[in-house]
Amino acid sequence: MEIYGYCAPGFEALYDTFAANFRESGDSGAAFAVRQHGELIVSLWAGSADRAGETPYTEDTLANVFSSSKGILALLALQQVAAGNLDLDRPVADYWPEFAAAGKEQVSARQLLCHRAGLVAFREKVSDGLIYDWSGACAQVAASEPWWVPGSHQGYAPFLYGWSVGGLLERVSSTSLPELYRRGVAKPLDLDGGFGASGHRSTRVADVGPLKQPLPELRENAVGRAIKEDRKGPVSMAFTNPVSLMMGTNSAEWRGALIPAANGHFSARDLAAVYGDLASDNPGALPPELVAEAAREQSRGRDAILQAEVSFGCGFIRSGRAADLRFGGEQGFGHPGAGGSVGFADPECGIGCGYVTTRLGQSLFMDRRSVSLVDHLYRLL
Template identity: 75%
Template structure:
């Protein structure tokens, strides 16, 4: 496998580790990027961007990073807190009156960001086409009933997170989410991608597909077991209501929609640049006190949807002891995406990391591809 790109002196062995992901772990198109102290020290890419193997994967190829999108959306929310348009502990209903329906009167932005709102899935069966209609999806979320009393427990919202936080952002600012993203992040950081796959700086969009051979898992599939045990549970409904949530990837409808919890399309360099900024003491995109909110513990424990021990900051997963959630040092924070992509910040080393792949593994956290890259990288720092 021919790997393109560059590594700063001392990091050249990452060429081999990155190539090993193709030879041994099923990658067919992927990118890796690392920023440190505001400089790109690693940017590697290889393979193809399409299923036929005809389009070359390049540095600016954008790929669906699934839940890694959530960290970008959280950053936009924190930017509006910095601008005075939102308050973390003010009820969402004060900006979005319809959101107060069915027991959500006291839900706050902080609870949405730290997955303590109880708004984790649609309880009523919804049409498959709903997810492609931004206004309808936001309205459905506003009308939804929480699965439990808000703030009583932690439960990850795989998809509703995007319409909850994104809908709140639009109503608090009277600005479309796509414009908030462009003005707050895409233009100042010269990012290649964004939410959805169209209208961005890069038009090179990768197709994604499952790994041809599943990788050995780093943890048991507790989510799958919970879904099989009860098809009407919050866990099952969070990932399958509607089924288009997991069946629409690569379609034109999916790529043109606004599904900000799951259909962000970014390059590895995009993620490294975003998190490289968040790792710096002199970040330009967010004040230091809000970066500390992003990475400080807001909620922790056994997550009712992820079926795992997870610690959340304000919109980000915090670095933990498990290999698939270890984002550099103990101060690290970021967000993995289903299938293998990940972006994170390590403030201790002023480092931002991004990895994107076209071949999707079965984990919702990092799998052996990202972990192998991280282990090699941190062995040289």
């Protein structure tokens, strides 16, 4: 496998670690990028972008990063706080009156961002096509009943997060979410991709698919067990209602839709740029006090949906002790995506990191491929 790209002096050993992911861990198209103190110190890519192995993977190839998209959405939310349009501790219903339905009248924007709103899944079965209907999905979320008293439990919202937070942002800004992204993040940081797979700077979009040989897990599959144990419970409904959430991720419908919790298509260079900015001494995307809010612990516990101990900042997952949630130092924050992608900032070291792949593992957090790259990176710092 030929590896393309660049490693700054002192970081050349990362070539071998990246190549090992292809030889030993099933990667067939992937990229890894790192910024430190604003400088791109690593940008590696290799393999193919299509299932047939005919289209080369490039530095600006966009891959679906699934929940790594949530970090970009959280950044947009904090930008609206910075602009004075959003107060994190005011009820969402103050900005979005329909959201008050079904006992959500006191749910705050902070609770939404920190996964403490109880709005983890649709309770009633919804149509497969709903996820492709932005206005319809936002309306359905606004009308939905929480699974528990808001504020009483931490429960990750795999998909509803995008429609609830995104719908709120459109109302506080009177601007469409794609335009907020273009103005606030894509244009100033010169990004390749964005939500969905069209209308971006790069038109190179990778097909994704499962790893041919599953990697050894870094932790037990507690989510899969919870789904099997209660098919109508919140964990199962969060990931499978509707079933189209788990299927068709290479389809034109998925790529053309606005599903901001899960269908962001980004390059590794994009994720490194976003988080490199947030990790810098003078971030451009957010004022320093809101970068601190992103990193500050606001909720911790055994998450009712992820079935794991997770600490949330304001919209981001905070660095933890477990290898698959370790984002550099204690002040690190970011977001992994199902299948293995990850983007994170480590302000202590000035690091912004991104890894994307076309071959999806079974973990909801980082897997052995990204962990090996990040561990090796930190041994070289």
